[in-house]
Amino acid sequence: MHFLNYLEEVRKMNLPFGEYAILGSGPLAIRKIRDSKDIDLIVTPKIYRCYNKQKGWKLRLAYGNFFLKKGNVEMWRKIGFWKIKVNIKDFIDRAELIEGLPFVNMKDFILWKKKGFRNKDKKDVILAEEYLARGC
Numbered sequence: 349m350h351f352l353n354y355l356e357e358v359r360k361m362n363l364p365f366g367e368y369a370i371l372g373s374g375p376l377a378i379r380k381i382r383d384s385k386d387i388d389l390i391v392t393p394k395i396y397r398c399y400n401k402q403k404g405w406k407l408r409l410a411y412g413n414f415f416l417k418k419g420n421v422e423m424w425r426k427i428g429f430w431k432i433k434v435n436i437k438d439f440i441d442r443a444e445l446i447e448g449l450p451f452v453n454m455k456d457f458i459l460w461k462k463k464g465f466r467n468k469d470k471k472d473v474i475l476a477e478e479y480l481a482r483g484c
Contacts, residue, residue, distance in 0.1 A: 358370070363389075
């Protein structure tokens, strides 16, 4: 499935603005820097609790944190798994509205990805920094 289809899944969720933002590889995919295999949402505790009770959402564990997954959508309430302590609400509040959806801004994205340990995190930092260097 293509990234734009994932965005439709998020739109159908009708989440309230100020309660979530798209992270993961979403900030790169929306800018057509690289595609994404899923969509990662960071959400407030209120949204997480609500979806934790809804049918179809499965509780998963990765990088020492629990998250919810349904189809191609992953919902995270913490992003401390990269050994970066970030207030999710700050990332949500600073998100950029693109195509009607909030995406974590590129500076926050780079800060988060620089703390990553996977090769893809390092590659994503390079892609994002090159994008910003072009004045985009």
